[in-house]
Amino acid sequence: xxxxxxPRRFTDLRREYPELSDPVLLNSNNRTKFxxxxxVAVVGAGIIGLxxxxxxxxxxxxxxxxxxxxxxxxxxxxxESTLSPFSKFAAGDMCPHDYFLRLFGLKxxxxxxxxxxxxxxxxxxxxxxxxxxxxxxxxVSELFFTIxxxxxxxxxxxxVECGIELPNGAGSxxxxxxxxxxxxxxxxxxxxxxxxxxxxxxxxxxVNAKLVCxxxxxxxxxxxxxxxxxxxxxxxxxxxxxxxxxxxxxLNVDKRLHKWDHPATKHMCFPEGWGWFIGLISWHHxxxxxxxxxxxxxxxxxxxxxxxxxxxxxxxxxxxFGCPNxxxxxxxxAVRNDFKTFGDNLNEYGASEGERKFVYIxxxxxxxxxxxxxxxxxxxxxxxxxxxxxxxxMAYRSPIxxxxxxxxxxxxxxxxxxxISPGINAGIGGAFYAATLTDNIFAAPLKDxxxxxxxxxxxxxxxxxxxxxxxxxxxxxxxxxxFRDHRxxxxxxxxxxxxxxxxxxxxxxxxKYTIEDTTWNVGSGSEAFKEFSEAVLAIxxxxxxxxxxxxxxxxxxxxxxxxxxxxHRLYPRNR
Numbered sequence: 001x002x003x004x005x006x007p008r009r010f011t012d013l014r015r016e017y018p019e020l021s022d023p024v025l026l027n028s029n030n031r032t033k034f035x036x037x038x039x040v041a042v043v044g045a046g047i048i049g050l051x052x053x054x055x056x057x058x059x060x061x062x063x064x065x066x067x068x069x070x071x072x073x074x075x076x077x078x079x080e081s082t083l084s085p086f087s088k089f090a091a092g093d094m095c096p097h098d099y100f101l102r103l104f105g106l107k108x109x110x111x112x113x114x115x116x117x118x119x120x121x122x123x124x125x126x127x128x129x130x131x132x133x134x135x136x137x138x139x140v141s142e143l144f145f146t147i148x149x150x151x152x153x154x155x156x157x158x159x160v161e162c163g164i165e166l167p168n169g170a171g172s173x174x175x176x177x178x179x180x181x182x183x184x185x186x187x188x189x190x191x192x193x194x195x196x197x198x199x200x201x202x203x204x205x206x207v208n209a210k211l212v213c214x215x216x217x218x219x220x221x222x223x224x225x226x227x228x229x230x231x232x233x234x235x236x237x238x239x240x241x242x243x244x245x246x247x248x249x250x251l252n253v254d255k256r257l258h259k260w261d262h263p264a265t266k267h268m269c270f271p272e273g274w275g276w277f278i279g280l281i282s283w284h285h286x287x288x289x290x291x292x293x294x295x296x297x298x299x300x301x302x303x304x305x306x307x308x309x310x311x312x313x314x315x316x317x318x319x320x321f322g323c324p325n326x327x328x329x330x331x332x333x334a335v336r337n338d339f340k341t342f343g344d345n346l347n348e349y350g351a352s353e354g355e356r357k358f359v360y361i362x363x364x365x366x367x368x369x370x371x372x373x374x375x376x377x378x379x380x381x382x383x384x385x386x387x388x389x390x391x392x393x394m395a396y397r398s399p400i401x402x403x404x405x406x407x408x409x410x411x412x413x414x415x416x417x418x419x420i421s422p423g424i425n426a427g428i429g430g431a432f433y434a435a436t437l438t439d440n441i442f443a444a445p446l447k448d449x450x451x452x453x454x455x456x457x458x459x460x461x462x463x464x465x466x467x468x469x470x471x472x473x474x475x476x477x478x479x480x481x482x483f484r485d486h487r488x489x490x491x492x493x494x495x496x497x498x499x500x501x502x503x504x505x506x507x508x509x510x511x512k513y514t515i516e517d518t519t520w521n522v523g524s525g526s527e528a529f530k531e532f533s534e535a536v537l538a539i540x541x542x543x544x545x546x547x548x549x550x551x552x553x554x555x556x557x558x559x560x561x562x563x564x565x566x567x568h569r570l571y572p573r574n575r
Contacts, residue, residue: 023159045069049215159199188405241332354388
């Protein structure tokens with residue numbers, strides 16, 4: 001197929017004005033001028049903040065929405081694997097899934113391999129085929145969501161930092177609400193833009209929004225004003241990761257790693273934690289302007305009704321738009337911190353903490369070392385000044401995530417663990433829920449809006465801090481404890497999927513994200529899951545040894561068999 005190469009707006013702009021900065025180029029795609037008077041201001045233009053803005057604009061097209069991002073342009077970050085929540089949201093609020101396959105790698109399910117230190121056995125759990133979605137280059141995914149949002153009339157501004165003030169009781173936390181709610185409009189936090197002339201071309205610094213959504217991620221721009229992070233116990237996890245090139249096509253992989261060449265997210269599980277292997281199409285070396293034209297071309301094709309199978313293949317698009325790409329693999333370990341995992345002297349394992357602890361885990365497990373040394377080559381400083389990355393004590397929640405005139409979503413509200421990628425997949429549920437509440441707030445008559453706002457703030461607080469984050473952490477504790485023994489792994493992973501789905505076809509029916517999906521919570525939302533997990537953890541977390549005794553394992557196996565028997569009677573097609 002011949003591509004219409006005429007609309008090259010962004011590369012033409014950069015050619016004509018080479019001094020244009022990345023933020024100015026991105027912000028030039030906004031459809032309306034900045035006024036400082038949006039109905040809703042979103043702090044943070046990551047995927048979760050943009051999902052919130054896009055769904056809100058789809059349900060309330062009359063609302064004026066402005067999104068502010070301090071980064072000069074979308075950048076790569078950890079969290080590349082997606083599940084059905086992402087695919088369902090994209091299909092329902094944006095475009096059919098097959099358009100995304102021109103930019104992102106296919107992800108067909110999840111594969112788990114349980115290892116032991118003595119290399120005696122590899123136990124596999126395969127959930128391939130039940131969940132088809134994508135492996136994301138986060139730079140391109142956030143660029144796609146940015147340009148899609150701008151197409152809808154949402155103004156997205158990069159390269160501008162927001163200062164947030166709480167004058168005269170503005171943005172009061174829900175715990176400070178008066179018992180008597182007075183009528184009237186909301187009293188949201190006040191946003192001040194820092195040096196907006198540089199990226200937005202305006203001297204206006206004040207943003208007088210009626211409601212603020214904090215999607216600022218780990219920086220917690222607003223939630224940090226209402227308290228420090230609350231660590232989720234009884235133990236936490238640290239992560240160490242880097243990016244690699246696969247040296248073969250899986251030809252020399254240990255035969256016990258069955259289906260290693262299948263395009264699934266792979267999990268290498270061991271008693272102290274687990275490791276991810278995520279194959280990506282990386283567009284890291286593509287110039288921003290060229291990439292914007294490529295993304296705009298695909299988005300314009302969806303608007304014109306061009307069938308996805310008539311759009312050229314990824315490599316042809318890459319050549320036509322001057323956007324080089326390559327296949328890379330994100331590999332990292334997420335290790336629990338309650339057992340003494342690492343030795344006292346790690347100097348022999350590398351130059352930095354990230355490298356030392358990454359290499360230590362690799363060498364500890366023979367199956368990992370053979371796989372890594374035989375099939376993967378590290379890409380030095382692929383994303384910036386460092387090769388190995390570290391994130392400590394990942395699991396936390398913010399004590400307050402809502403108040404007068406504001407709601408918090410994504411990592412600003414909390415985070416648990418990269419296992420099964422809840423950052424995106426459960427984060428979309430939080431964004432969808434918050435957007436639904438926002439729609440209800442603005443639909444209320446002005447005289448009732450404060451009352452509705454406070455009721456919605458209390459609902460959001462309960463949804464995030466009482467339900468969503470605790471359940472995700474419970475799910476991670478169950479999974480991590482299953483890695484401590486092959487028999488536990490075989491039983492508990494099977495129980496998890498049996499509890500996660502009632503009927504598989506019902507989970508995918510209509511393939512559009514709905515408010516009911518917000519309680520699925522990546523499989524951890526049901527009361528049956530909660531009851532089973534708490535019963536199992538009461539046994540396993542009372543065992544001090546990393547490798548539990550046979551007696552402890554036997555007790556958990558008995559509980560698991562009873563659980564599976566109940567689920568099979570209820571849902572015989574899910575065997």
